[in-house]
Amino acid sequence: MITIQNISKFDNQQPTAVTIGTFDGVHIGHRKLLDRLINDAKLLNLKATVLTFFPHPRMILQQDANIKLLNTIDEKIKILENIGLDYLMIYPFSKEFSRLSATDFVESILVKGLASKKIIIGYDHRFGRNRNADIKDLISFGKIYSFEVEEIPAQEIDEVSVSSTKIRKALEEGDITTANAYLGYNYMLTGTVIHGKGLGKQLSFPTANIHIEENFKLIPLNGVYVVKSEIDNATVYGMMNIGFNPTVSGKEKSIEVHFFDFDQDLYGKKIQIDILERLRDEHKFNSVEELKKQLEQDKKTSLSLIAKP
Known part of the structure; x- marks a missing residue:
């Protein structure tokens, strides 16, 4: 074409x-x-x-x-x-x-x-x-x-x-399964990796903060999602949070992706995130330790979903 x-x-x-x-x-x-x-x-x-x-x-x-x-x-x-x-x-x-x-x-x-x-x-x-x-x-x-x-x-x-x-409507409600079925492919977010506050790293869950330049792009409902991306011709899976990080009193909405078994500097790179499944709503936890436990559970759930044929 x-x-x-x-x-x-x-x-x-x-x-x-x-x-x-x-x-x-x-x-x-x-x-x-x-x-x-x-x-x-x-x-x-x-x-x-x-x-x-x-x-x-x-x-x-x-x-x-x-x-x-x-x-x-x-x-x-x-x-x-x-x-x-x-x-x-x-x-x-x-x-x-x-x-x-x-x-x-x-x-x-x-x-x-x-x-x-x-x-x-x-x-x-x-x-x-x-x-x-x-x-x-x-x-x-x-x-x-x-x-x-x-x-x-x-x-x-x-x-x-x-x-x-x-x-x-499905994306606004977080129903990624219905959205993907109507699209015929996985809904995607494309943006540049920028520096965040480094909280994920402190929790042993380093994240790539995604900045989407186009303000007209529809962002799905806040929450945690299973995702994948093609980076340097390799498929990398992970989990993504869309929201305000309420546990640490976040003020601005962010899109953060933690890639599994991945350690590469992505700052300044433009990447595409394919959204596969929705795990849960974004919650405010009583402590950072409680949040870390939930992230570990999210990772376990994500990996089990990815492993399904």
Whole structure:
């Protein structure tokens, strides 16, 4: 898959089959649509292309500071890389772009920019300035500019939107099992390892403190989770705490990972944490010694879960 963020660099000598959307989470509902795109593209000798936008339109048009997304743009690229797409076109969303008329969008982006010969889109898709054009307009444009439009029925679109809603709700409730089932992969957090207060080291449970730059990334419910990560081409398991460290009167929310049987300097490294299971809520213990005993129990439980086939 080739990722492009400037449409002028797209090779429009190759005709494409295109689908359009934010595809947040790239979950099992999205995968049905993407699989159809890829199969149709092969049959018609077209290049399977996803047109997506970043930043998210709500960030620009509504200046929505509270929006929470399942993927950062880098995570989305990583997930899409392995499913068989030819191109991922990430178009920079701006207020100026949002004011493009439907005609200009179709002509400059879909026809001239992407050389679209087939467009697979949902029945409720709207586009153009003030989102005033719909699939009927797109079909009319197709007759003018010689591209086919395939409509995704309401039932399938509803399945996609319900999945996204359920994933967000599940993560907010700490139900990582349901979230992972709907995603079709383990929910991930990606960030840079920074220096913490060193409490974990004092407890013989040194942790990697993860700083996530993107404030729109959805962080699951506070608590303790079983996790894994790929570090220097090796799979490393561990347990992660999301929360405020109430036992030691922590004031700021942190994400801390203790990796099992691992002793390597990770400061400054960007790593991906895959969340496998949720162990428990975050608790305030009566003493640091009591906390240490619980951490030992958490490790034992984590290792037994990891050992399961």
